[in-house]
Amino acid sequence: MATQLSNLAELEAESIHIFREVAAEFERPVLLFSGGKDSAVMLRLAEKAFWPARIPFSLMHVDTGHNFDEVLDYRDRRVSELGVTLVVASVQESIDAGRVVEETGPRASRNRLQTTTLLDAITSNRFDAVFGGGRRDEEKARAKERVFSFRDEFGQWDPKNQRPELWNLYNGRHKQGEHIRIFPLSNWTELDIWQYVADDKVELPSIYYAHQREVFERDGMLIAVNPFVTIADDEVVETRTVRFRTVGDASCTGAVESGATTVEEVILEVAAARITERGATRADDRISEAGMEDRKREGYF
Amino acid sequence: MEMLRFATAGSVDDGKSTLIGRLLLETKQIFEDQLEAVERTSQDRGFDYTNLALLTDGLRSEREQGITIDVAYRYFATPRRKFIIADTPGHTQYTRNMVTGASTADLALVLIDARKGVLEQSRRHSVIASLLRVNHLVLCVNKMDLVDFDEERFEEICAEFSEFAGKLDIDDLTFIPVSALNGDNIVTHSPNTPWYEGSTLLHHLEHVYTGSDRNFIDARFPVQYVIRPMSHDYHDYRGYAGEVASGTFRPGDEVLVLPSGFTSRIAGIDMYEESLSEAFPPMSVSIRLEDEIDISRGDMICRPNNLPTTTQDVDAMVCWFNERPLQEGNIYSIKHTSRSVRAKVSTLNYRLNVNTLHREEGQSKLEMNEIGRISLRTTAPLFVDEYRRNRTTGSLIIIDEATSETVGAAMVLGTAATP
Numbered sequence: 068m069a070t071q072l073s074n075l076a077e078l079e080a081e082s083i084h085i086f087r088e089v090a091a092e093f094e095r096p097v098l099l100f101s102g103g104k105d106s107a108v109m110l111r112l113a114e115k116a117f118w119p120a121r122i123p124f125s126l127m128h129v130d131t132g133h134n135f136d137e138v139l140d141y142r143d144r145r146v147s148e149l150g151v152t153l154v155v156a157s158v159q160e161s162i163d164a165g166r167v168v169e170e171t172g173p174r175a176s177r178n179r180l181q182t183t184t185l186l187d188a189i190t191s192n193r194f195d196a197v198f199g200g201g202r203r204d205e206e207k208a209r210a211k212e213r214v215f216s217f218r219d220e221f222g223q224w225d226p227k228n229q230r231p232e233l234w235n236l237y238n239g240r241h242k243q244g245e246h247i248r249i250f251p252l253s254n255w256t257e258l259d260i261w262q263y264v265a266d267d268k269v270e271l272p273s274i275y276y277a278h279q280r281e282v283f284e285r286d287g288m289l290i291a292v293n294p295f296v297t298i299a300d301d302e303v304v305e306t307r308t309v310r311f312r313t314v315g316d317a318s319c320t321g322a323v324e325s326g327a328t329t330v331e332e333v334i335l336e337v338a339a340a341r342i343t344e345r346g347a348t349r350a351d352d353r354i355s356e357a358g359m360e361d362r363k364r365e366g367y368f
Numbered sequence: 369m370e371m372l373r374f375a376t377a378g379s380v381d382d383g384k385s386t387l388i389g390r391l392l393l394e395t396k397q398i399f400e401d402q403l404e405a406v407e408r409t410s411q412d413r414g415f416d417y418t419n420l421a422l423l424t425d426g427l428r429s430e431r432e433q434g435i436t437i438d439v440a441y442r443y444f445a446t447p448r449r450k451f452i453i454a455d456t457p458g459h460t461q462y463t464r465n466m467v468t469g470a471s472t473a474d475l476a477l478v479l480i481d482a483r484k485g486v487l488e489q490s491r492r493h494s495v496i497a498s499l500l501r502v503n504h505l506v507l508c509v510n511k512m513d514l515v516d517f518d519e520e521r522f523e524e525i526c527a528e529f530s531e532f533a534g535k536l537d538i539d540d541l542t543f544i545p546v547s548a549l550n551g552d553n554i555v556t557h558s559p560n561t562p563w564y565e566g567s568t569l570l571h572h573l574e575h576v577y578t579g580s581d582r583n584f585i586d587a588r589f590p591v592q593y594v595i596r597p598m599s600h601d602y603h604d605y606r607g608y609a610g611e612v613a614s615g616t617f618r619p620g621d622e623v624l625v626l627p628s629g630f631t632s633r634i635a636g637i638d639m640y641e642e643s644l645s646e647a648f649p650p651m652s653v654s655i656r657l658e659d660e661i662d663i664s665r666g667d668m669i670c671r672p673n674n675l676p677t678t679t680q681d682v683d684a685m686v687c688w689f690n691e692r693p694l695q696e697g698n699i700y701s702i703k704h705t706s707r708s709v710r711a712k713v714s715t716l717n718y719r720l721n722v723n724t725l726h727r728e729e730g731q732s733k734l735e736m737n738e739i740g741r742i743s744l745r746t747t748a749p750l751f752v753d754e755y756r757r758n759r760t761t762g763s764l765i766i767i768d769e770a771t772s773e774t775v776g777a778a779m780v781l782g783t784a785a786t787p
Contacts, residue, residue, distance in 0.1 A: 070648055071579055074371045074450040083652035084611045087593040091665050091706070115640040116652070119605055120597035203441045210440040217772075229438065230774040231464055231689050233471035235611070236703050236765045240772035254452055256443045 075263055079112065082251040084235060085214060086116035089196050089249055090123050092239050096196035096249070097154065097189075099368065100126040100145075102138035103314035104271050105200030105252055107145075108260055111269050112251060113198075114149060125152035127194075129185050129368075131177040132159040133295040133317040141272040156188035173297040176319045182367045186222040189246055196239065198249045199368050204256040208360035215239050216248040222366030224248075261337050265330040277310045277328045288321030312337075369445070372573060375454040375473035375502065377466050377493040382479040383510045386419075387548035388442060388455055391570065394555040397444040439469045448574045463722070463737040464689040466493060467777060470500035471763070474578045477506045482515045482545075486528045492722045494529075498536035499685060499739070499779065501756055503581050505533070506542045506572060513547040517560040535725060537756065540576070544569050582649050586753060587615030587623075588676060588761050589669040590705035595654055607638060607654035608663055613705065613760035614753075615671070616648045617655065624672040625663055626751050631672060632659040649760075666707035668751045668761075676751040676761055682711075682744045683784035684755075685720070686734065690768065690775035693733035694742070700775070702746060704764035710747045711766075714784070717741040743784035755779035 072080065089096050098113060100106045113122045128142060146153045158177050161167045161184045170176060189197060203210045213229055215237040230238050239247050252260070264271060281292040283302040290296055292304055295318040309322035310333070327333040359367075376384055393403070410419045442453040454469030456462065470476060476497035480490050490507075497505055507529055515521045526543045533541055544553055545561050546569060552558035555570045567575070592610040617623075621634045635656040637644040647653045655669060663669075670676065688694050694713060702711045718727040719740040727741075734740045755762030766776035 070582070070584055071370055072651065074369045077371050077650060080611060080650050080652040084592070084650075087609050087652070088706075091593045116609070117595060118638070118640045118654075119599070119602045120595050121599075204443045207440075210442065211438045226438070231468045231777070232774070233468050233765060233777045234759065234763045235472075236763065238703065238765060238767055238772070238774045240701070240767060242772070254441070254443075256445070256450075258445070259450070 075259060075266060078255055078259060079115075079263070081235070081254065082109075082112045083116040085237070085249065085251040086113050086198075088237055089198070089239070090117070093196040093247070095192070095194050096124040096198065097127045097192065097194045098122075098124060098198040099185075099200065100128055100142065100153075101200070101314060102128070102142040102272055103200065104260055104264065104275060105202065107269055107271055108255075108263055109198060109200045109251060110145060110149070111267060122149060122151050125154055127154040127156055127188060127192075127197075129156045129181050129188070130158060131181060131316045131318075132157065133177060133293070135272070135274055135291075135293075135314065135317055137274050138272045138314055141270070145270075154188065154192060156184050158184045160184075161187065173299055177316055178319060179362065179367075182222075182362065182365050185368070186366050189222065190244075194246060195241065196247050196249050198251060200252055201250045201368060202252050202255050202257070202260075206359045208363055212250060212253065212363075214250050214253050216250065217241065218246050218248055218366060220244040222246070224363050224366070226360065226364070258334070258337055261330065261334045265334060272314065274311045274314065276330075276333065277308050277325045279306055280309050280322065281306050282309060282322055285321075289323065290319075290321055291317065293317050369448070369450055371450045371452065372475065372576070372578065373452045373454065373473050374475040374477055374573065375456060375466070375469035375497075376477045376479070377456055377469070377496075382481055383548045384455075384479050387477075387479065387508065387510065387546070387554070388453060390548050390551055390554050391453075392442065392444055394551065395444045395446055395570070439465045446570070446574055451573065463492070463496065463739070464687060466496050467500060467687045470497055470502050471777065473497075473500075473502050474581060475504040475506060475573070475576060476502040477508060479508050479510050480525060480529070482509050482511045482521055482525065485525055486532065488723045490529070491532055494533060494536060494538070495720075495722045495725065498538050499687075501537070501759060501779075503538075504540045504542070504576055504578070505538050506544065506569070508548075508569060509543065509545050510548050512545045512552060512561065513550055517545070517552075517558075519561075519563040522564075542566070542572060542576075544572065583614035583758050584648060585615055586674055586676070586758060586761075587617055587621075587669075587671045588613040588751075588753070588758065589617060589655060590707070590761075591663055591665055591667045591669065592706045593665060594663065605656075606660070607656055608669065609652070609654045610706065611652045612647050612649045614649055614758050615674075616646050617653075617669075618646045619643075622672060623657070623669050624675065625661060626668045626670060626675070626678060627749060628662065628667070630659075630661040632657040632661060634658075666705075668705065670751075676753045676758075677783055678749045678751055679783040680746045680749050681714070681784040682746065682750060682752060682764075682778075683781045684742060684744065684764070684778040685739060685781060686742050686766070686776050686778040687739045688734045688736055688776050690773060691736050692768070692775070693735045694740075694766075694776060695733045699769070701767040701769050702744070702750075702764050703767065704750050704752070705761060707748075707750060709750065710769075711744040713742055714745045715743040717743070741781070742778070744778075752780045752783075754782055 167180045282289040310325040440455045456466045456469035546553045595607040635658045638654045718729045719731045753761040762780040
């Protein structure tokens with residue numbers, strides 16, 4: 068009799084437990100789905116948690132309008148395979164409605180604007196539990212995040228006043244207008260995600276694997292040429308073999324040079340990586356030492 | 369690859385953050401950008417050496433005050449195991465954080481400063497680890513470099529601590545002389561301690577046997593969610609979803625469901641598209657029964673010849689987390705497995721002095737970070753086991769109905785005499 072689960076099986080069991088707990092205790096949960104690898108794994112776990120029934124909640128994509136086509140295709144395909152409802156919360160619409168003001172200049176990003184769009188969508192849809200793909204290994208403010216993380220009526224996170232979280236007993240109590248962010252992947256690392264993608268044959272958008280792309284270098288990162296970035300005169304565009312380690316807003320997500328075309332090759336690369344995935348490829352996280360903490364306090368993912 | 373969850377306790381002065389920083393660095397979990405950021409900050413602040421503690425302090429206020437406020441989770445892996453560290457602050461006012469970190473830990477790592485010896489704080493950490501039934505305790509005697517790697521000093525501390533630990537419920541106690549700052553006995557054997565023949569810290573963490581820590585005897589399956597697809601293909605499917613709390617379940621097993629007392633047999637155990645031949649903790653599965661009986665969330669599937677105690681009077685040790693104290697007569701919301709009930713604190717028996725283990729009777733309330741023994745009267749029966757036998761069916765959290773905060777955590781001792 069085998070009585071010890073493997074690392075991945077134990078993580079999977081923990082995440083499934085979290086999904087079921089939320090489905091049982093909340094009225095209107097929603098799963099944030101960006102099409103990135105973490106949300107792909109999250110969706111896969113949700114599928115397993117309720118099999119053979121359908122996933123009992125909808126998905127939401129906070130759409131900056133700056134997307135990779137491959138990611139949108141992938142999103143729409145998964146949604147139709149699973150027969151779930153997709154809510155698209157559009158940052159462009161928030162801008163058009165005057166809820167937020169677009170940044171200007173060559174380095175303009177819609178990263179921070181997403182928070183308003185996200186919170187507006189949570190309010191208007193009356194979502195009371197919001198699944199996010201955040202992992203504690205990603206960043207140091209996230210390392211202190213609870214699995215069930217309380218957000219007040221303004222969507223704010225108060226890191227110094229979090230509910231103690233013990234055993235696998237989660238406290239999801241809240242008043243109307245408040246909500247709980249749920250992080251089923253809290254204890255997964257980047258490598259765990261990739262190993263699960265390999266073991267479970269989780270399909271990902273093609274941009275996660277090596278391909279030829281026109282890029283230019285900015286602040287040590289390779290940014291893909293696309294309609295959403297302004298290329299400065301001294302920035303040189305060239306075609307390189309790259310892949311993405313994270314998928315975010317196309318204007319601020321960098322690629323890394325890579326020849327990894329299969330998941331096994333990606334795992335070898337991740338295992339040997341010397342720079343964190345956010346440090347390497349996310350201009351939005353380089354703002355300051357406390358960049359993530361500040362955005363999370365405001366209600367960011 | 370297996371997973372080991374461990375909790376660390378200690379204050380900045382003990383070098384706890386430095387020790388964790390060292391483990392992460394030596395197992396190559398620290399990335400270049402993280403190390404550069406820490407080196408830069410250390411230089412900016414005028415430190416003589418790279419302060420590895422900066423790697424683990426996450427929140428702005430923690431960096432400003434130079435202390436760790438909250439539980440932080442860290443991850444690293446070796447080819448043998450994946451590790452999850454619950455990194456908790458050590459000061460008295462943060463007892464609740466240590467309790468939180470210890471609740472899911474297989475092992476607790478306590479640091480002692482070799483110059484200072486066994487302090488009140490080290491004793492408190494060991495008491496908490498023992499209360500939370502963390503079966504393995506590792507005592508790292510740190511800053512050995514500052515006592516010239518003196519074997520006698522190390523032995524003296526071990527003897528003093530062993531005497532105290534004898535009063536506690538700890539199965540496995542290990543002592544390791546280390547210097548977190550310099551890396552002695554962390555990953556490789558130190559040439560400075562030729563007299564030490566035990567394992568290095570990492571080797572111990574990689575090899576400590578935890579396979580028998582879980583309860584594989586008492587079959588307990590708290591029903592979390594009922595899966596009813598109501599689809600064409602699975603018209604009559606009805607699966608009871610949950611995480612196996614303890615024991616093993618196999619198709620064909622005779623089962624009894626609480627609170628109804630109805631019996632049936634397991635028709636199948638599903639994990640997605642796969643049918644399993646057995647399920648054991650902590651697997652999340654879905655159980656189908658042969659008979660159609662009424663089962664809902666909060667019920668528990670067990671074996672007829674091995675049942676938990678069904679009770680409305682619970683005797684428990686509680687750790688209090690909130691500024692508003694626990695008082696006799698107060699009513700709270702309770703979450704126990706997948707069951708939620710209300711409960712009144714019928715008696716506060718005593719407060720436990722976590723430094724001396726003295727039972728202080730005659731208290732009218734329990735303040736934040738204090739631990740005590742209470743009796744609870746619940747509005748509906750709970751299906752409990754003693755916490756030391758079963759961490760899942762023996763634990764519960766206490767929620768304030770007015771503020772929705774988690775205000776306490778309790779470990780079941782048994783059934784209380786009805787007052």
